[in-house]
Amino acid sequence: MMGRVNSVRRALLAGTAAMVGAFVLPTGSVEAQTKGGVVNVATVGEPPTLDPMVSTADLVGIITQHFYETLFTFDKNWKVTPLLAETMPEISADGKVYTIKLRQGVTFHDGSTMTSEDVVASLKRWMDLASRGKQTAGIVAGVEAVDANTVRMTLKEPYAPLLALLAFNNSAAVIMPAKKMENPLKEPVGTGPYKLKERKADQYIQLVRHDGYKSRSGEPDGYGGARKQIVDEIRFVPVPDANTRIEGAISGQYDYVDALPVEAFSRLQGQKTTEPVLLKPFGWPVFVMNTKQGIMSNLDARLAVRTALSEEDMLTAAFGSKDFFALNPAMFPKDYIWHTTAGTEGAYNLADPEKAKALLKKAGSEGKPLRILTSRQYEFHYKMAQVAAEYLKQAGFAVELMVVDWATLTQRRTDPALWDIYITHSPFLPEPALTGLLSESSPGWWSTPLRKKTVDAFNSEPDPAKRPALWAEVQKAIYAEVPGIKIGDFNALSAKSPKLDGVVPAPWPYFWNASIK
Amino acid sequence: MTRYVLQRFAGMIAVMFVVVTVVFVIVRIAPGDPASVMLGPDATAQDVASLRARLGLDRPLVVQYVLFLGQLARGDLGESIFLNRPVLSALADRAEPTFFLTIFSLLIASVIAIPVGIYSAYRRGSLFDQATTTLAMLAASIPSFWLGLLLIQFFAVRLGVLPVSGYGGPGASLATRLGHLVLPAVALGVVSSALILRFTRASMLDVLGDDYIRTARSKGMGEFRVVMKHAFKNALIPILTVLGLTAALLVSGAVVTETVFGLPGVGSLVVSAVLRRDYPVIQGALLVVAALYVIINFLIDMLYLAVDPRVRY
Numbered sequence: 001m002m003g004r005v006n007s008v009r010r011a012l013l014a015g016t017a018a019m020v021g022a023f024v025l026p027t028g029s030v031e032a033q034t035k036g037g038v039v040n041v042a043t044v045g046e047p048p049t050l051d052p053m054v055s056t057a058d059l060v061g062i063i064t065q066h067f068y069e070t071l072f073t074f075d076k077n078w079k080v081t082p083l084l085a086e087t088m089p090e091i092s093a094d095g096k097v098y099t100i101k102l103r104q105g106v107t108f109h110d111g112s113t114m115t116s117e118d119v120v121a122s123l124k125r126w127m128d129l130a131s132r133g134k135q136t137a138g139i140v141a142g143v144e145a146v147d148a149n150t151v152r153m154t155l156k157e158p159y160a161p162l163l164a165l166l167a168f169n170n171s172a173a174v175i176m177p178a179k180k181m182e183n184p185l186k187e188p189v190g191t192g193p194y195k196l197k198e199r200k201a202d203q204y205i206q207l208v209r210h211d212g213y214k215s216r217s218g219e220p221d222g223y224g225g226a227r228k229q230i231v232d233e234i235r236f237v238p239v240p241d242a243n244t245r246i247e248g249a250i251s252g253q254y255d256y257v258d259a260l261p262v263e264a265f266s267r268l269q270g271q272k273t274t275e276p277v278l279l280k281p282f283g284w285p286v287f288v289m290n291t292k293q294g295i296m297s298n299l300d301a302r303l304a305v306r307t308a309l310s311e312e313d314m315l316t317a318a319f320g321s322k323d324f325f326a327l328n329p330a331m332f333p334k335d336y337i338w339h340t341t342a343g344t345e346g347a348y349n350l351a352d353p354e355k356a357k358a359l360l361k362k363a364g365s366e367g368k369p370l371r372i373l374t375s376r377q378y379e380f381h382y383k384m385a386q387v388a389a390e391y392l393k394q395a396g397f398a399v400e401l402m403v404v405d406w407a408t409l410t411q412r413r414t415d416p417a418l419w420d421i422y423i424t425h426s427p428f429l430p431e432p433a434l435t436g437l438l439s440e441s442s443p444g445w446w447s448t449p450l451r452k453k454t455v456d457a458f459n460s461e462p463d464p465a466k467r468p469a470l471w472a473e474v475q476k477a478i479y480a481e482v483p484g485i486k487i488g489d490f491n492a493l494s495a496k497s498p499k500l501d502g503v504v505p506a507p508w509p510y511f512w513n514a515s516i517k
Numbered sequence: 518m519t520r521y522v523l524q525r526f527a528g529m530i531a532v533m534f535v536v537v538t539v540v541f542v543i544v545r546i547a548p549g550d551p552a553s554v555m556l557g558p559d560a561t562a563q564d565v566a567s568l569r570a571r572l573g574l575d576r577p578l579v580v581q582y583v584l585f586l587g588q589l590a591r592g593d594l595g596e597s598i599f600l601n602r603p604v605l606s607a608l609a610d611r612a613e614p615t616f617f618l619t620i621f622s623l624l625i626a627s628v629i630a631i632p633v634g635i636y637s638a639y640r641r642g643s644l645f646d647q648a649t650t651t652l653a654m655l656a657a658s659i660p661s662f663w664l665g666l667l668l669i670q671f672f673a674v675r676l677g678v679l680p681v682s683g684y685g686g687p688g689a690s691l692a693t694r695l696g697h698l699v700l701p702a703v704a705l706g707v708v709s710s711a712l713i714l715r716f717t718r719a720s721m722l723d724v725l726g727d728d729y730i731r732t733a734r735s736k737g738m739g740e741f742r743v744v745m746k747h748a749f750k751n752a753l754i755p756i757l758t759v760l761g762l763t764a765a766l767l768v769s770g771a772v773v774t775e776t777v778f779g780l781p782g783v784g785s786l787v788v789s790a791v792l793r794r795d796y797p798v799i800q801g802a803l804l805v806v807a808a809l810y811v812i813i814n815f816l817i818d819m820l821y822l823a824v825d826p827r828v829r830y
Binding site: 038040042045046048049054055056131134184185186197198200201202203204206235237238239240241243244247248250251252253404405406407408410411412414439441442443 | 547548549550551553554555556561562563564565599600601607610611662666669670673674677680681682683684686687776777778779781785786789792793794
């Protein structure tokens with residue numbers, strides 16, 4: 001059984017050499033630090049909620065991961081590793097029964113001890129409320145407490161992404177006390193190394209050390225391993241203006257500044273008070289196609305869009321220097337186990353208006369309006385949209401650029417009558433099955449026999465060694481049916497004070513293990 | 518006089534009712550949805566619909582309006598969708614930075630604009646007048662966010678004497694909190710001073726040419742007394758008006774400045790509420806701001822009574 005468990009661990013979220021490099025924790029220095037100090041973190045804004053189950057927003061995950069924990073998490077190689085679970089689960093031979101042993105003596109911030117009842121109640125809440133939990137609920141036959149420290153999840157069919165879903169930190173399967181999980185959440189009570197002391201909306205979120213915290217033994221290992229409570233406090237301060245965040249980093253007011261425009265890189269270099277932190281690569285922008293209704297419901301029209309575009313020009317307009325982006329048609333960067341070029345040959349960065357015109361004519365969509373829904377919430381979305389619009393006009397599309405605020409975009413994209421393409425982005429997720437584009441219910445509504453065949457095969461394959469080849473088939477299907485166009489890879493820029501130690505570039509930065517010199 | 522006050526008061530009530538209705542309708546017909554924002558980018562349409570139902574946003578508009586009026590009648594502005602707390606309490610939290618920012622900005626603007634405006638008018642056509650008029654034009658044209666960033670660059674980054682942004686951490690003293698307001702108050706004060714200066718100058722010019730000023734001078738009265746006691750007092754009404762309007766604008770939220778400096782004031786509350794479509798907060802904040810506008814205007818009208826007895830008739 002353990003061999004099987006180990007192989008599940010190996011392949012479910014096998015990471016990359018580069019990510020290892022990016023993620024290596026300076027464990028020696030962590031040990032050497034003395035306790036104390038406050039880490040001031042400037043964030044992009046105020047989180048919409050402190051309930052990590054109900055939101056998929058990255059900011060919610062970044063903050064709440066310090067006070068809520070999941071059964072599993074990701075190590076520095078993006079493998080699933082236990083957190084509140086004692087070990088990786090025992091999985092039955094048919095891949096349907098997961099028996100999860102819990103760590104003993106783990107206490108919540110209110111002093112109560114975590115039991116299997118809390119875990120069962122939390123997982124049920126997750127399946128009721130969280131979008132990723134609801135996605136999972138359909139294949140879960142039951143969740144039960146075996147004893148005070150053991151939980152059993154029974155599935156209707158094998159579902160390979162389950163552990164990654166249980167490990168993810170947004171729309172997260174966090175563990176709460178059974179008695180403190182009302183909705184909406186009144187009081188965040190978790191098991192994390194830090195607990196919420198005070199939240200003053202738009203001013204700060206103050207976290208202080210949870211004195212009853214029981215860390216895993218050993219060394220820090222990405223999001224897994226030991227979580228050391230070195231600093232006394234972590235303060236998340238919303239600084240919505242990007243220029244102010246840059247100045248806040250340079251002035252030394254903030255120890256860590258998240259989400260900076262990449263143009264600020266050179267300004268941050270050579271400063272005594274701060275230094276740039278580049279997460280390379282961070283994520284991928286995507287043009288999502290409305291496959292359900294309108295001009296983009298025709299495959300030839302979608303192919304025409306892809307043929308017309310110059311991804312290189314779009315990325316250059318959006319990110320400037322090639323230091324901050326990479327042309328890459330594959331859904332994952334080279335160092336990921338999921339990287340494959342399958343299906344991408346001759347389907348990327350074409351900028352061929354004549355061929356696109358022919359495809360558009362074949363689709364019978366010439367002269368029909370093509371509505372591109374975008375927002376300036378993320379300036380790079382808008383810049384890419386502007387460049388794309390020009391290329392698409394050359395190919396004969398009647399482009400209507402609909403620039404709205406993010407709240408309007410998130411509402412409009414749910415109505416297939418209102419748009420043809422919308423622009424979004426995603427960090428590289430440790431498990432491909434979490435990609436929104438693959439879901440039939442996500443805006444875009446890609447639902448074809450080929451999608452079902454390839455995605456179902458990928459999700460139900462219990463043998464980790466076989467999953468990368470199955471992912472290649474999914475990627476081929478994406479390139480064959482164009483439910484979206486991946487524009488490329490881009491990097492994320494943050495800044496940190498030289499006084500701040502133990503913080504590594506990560507898509508969702510965390511500050512346990514951090515220390516202030 | 519009592520009749521005048523009552524008339525103005527009745528007008529206030531009517532204006533507020535119109536504001537309540539307009540705010541409710543505009544907020545609801547604007548695109549965007551708090552449920553989508555709260556649930557994040559990967560939420561399904563089903564999740565959004567179920568949260569909308571829980572928030573009562575799926576009810577007919579008329580029903581929502583009647584419920585809203587009922588709440589208002591009880592003095593309840595509702596509960597913020599995102600902050601999980603009463604709107605009134607969220608607004609009360611934001612009152613301090615906005616109040617002090619308004620006071621400081623007005624003080625800075627008045628200290629710059631009124632004496633300079635008076636002297637410019639007195640020395641009409643002089644080099645001083647021309648220079649200050651040009652500077653006022655410049656100040657009126659500078660975007661406050663740009664001036665804010667310049668101030669941050671110089672005082673916070675280069676000199677390191679003032680904070681870049683925020684309003685102090687947990688347990689920050691009043692002095693620390695007020696220290697965070699210096700740069701935004703200067704940015705707003707300089708920009709606001711342009712309008713006040715131009716009004717002061719124009720109003721003084723009108724008055725300085727009047728017969729009673731010539732009479733005062735012919736009686737041998739000193740220039741300072743002529744300008745300050747006779748001219749300035751009579752020039753006050755337009756100056757009070759512009760001061761009142763500036764105060765109302767600042768109270769309603771120096772939105773851009775608060776965003777640049779990361780100040781948790783009324784302006785930033787309104788901005789984040791609009792971006793998240795937090796309907797109760799948008800409605801509540803706009804109502805409070807509208808009420809403040811109306812009250813400030815009412816107070817200015819009352820000041821007119823004190824300054825110019827002719828207003829009573």
